[in-house]
Amino acid sequence: xxxxxxxxxxxxxxxxxxxxxxxxxxxxxxxxxxxxxxxxxxxxxxxxxxxxxxxxxxxxxxxxxxxxxxxxxxxxxxxxxxxxxxxxxxxxxxxxxxxxxxxxxxxxxxxxxxxxxxxxxxxxxxxxxxxxxxxxxxxxxxxxxxxxxxxxxxxxxxxxxxxxxxx
Numbered sequence: 001x002x003x004x005x006x007x008x009x010x011x012x013x014x015x016x017x018x019x020x021x022x023x024x025x026x027x028x029x030x031x032x033x034x035x036x037x038x039x040x041x042x043x044x045x046x047x048x049x050x051x052x053x054x055x056x057x058x059x060x061x062x063x064x065x066x067x068x069x070x071x072x073x074x075x076x077x078x079x080x081x082x083x084x085x086x087x088x089x090x091x092x093x094x095x096x097x098x099x100x101x102x103x104x105x106x107x108x109x110x111x112x113x114x115x116x117x118x119x120x121x122x123x124x125x126x127x128x129x130x131x132x133x134x135x136x137x138x139x140x141x142x143x144x145x146x147x148x149x150x151x152x153x154x155x156x157x158x159x160x161x162x163x164x165x166x167x
Contacts, residue, residue: 006108011068012066020064020072025046038055039153040153060079060089062076063108063112071093074105075089076089085110085119086122087109087124090106090133106137110164121161121162123159124137124160128158137160140162141162142160142161143161145160146159
């Protein structure tokens, strides 16, 4: 286990290595899938270099979630946005969707972020038409809030928050 890794029930949340990033890059077959995940400024087609640049790895805490068997189940990032843990670029392995990986990823990232800072709330943006993601976030206790004045794409996205309840 790396110094920034967290393990729960055999699932491991850890910073991605090069092989993990290469695998995650393969989860996006087209521009639409990249846009839903990374937003309109994320380049597609991407190269390894542009993918790493657009992920902003140097300024965001970045994690992969591995199953107890070592498979990469999900990827996600967080950063501080107005004193909240702001979740970004959350994605499940396409072969493991609707099996709870996103749910586990989000909970584990929030716990990891809470260890790194004194956060009382988490937030994220999601495209309004991304029904599976919206349903997942709402089931995790997120609720739709007024859209921040400084954020773009108000007509296309929801802004969601939830209180952090760390045991």
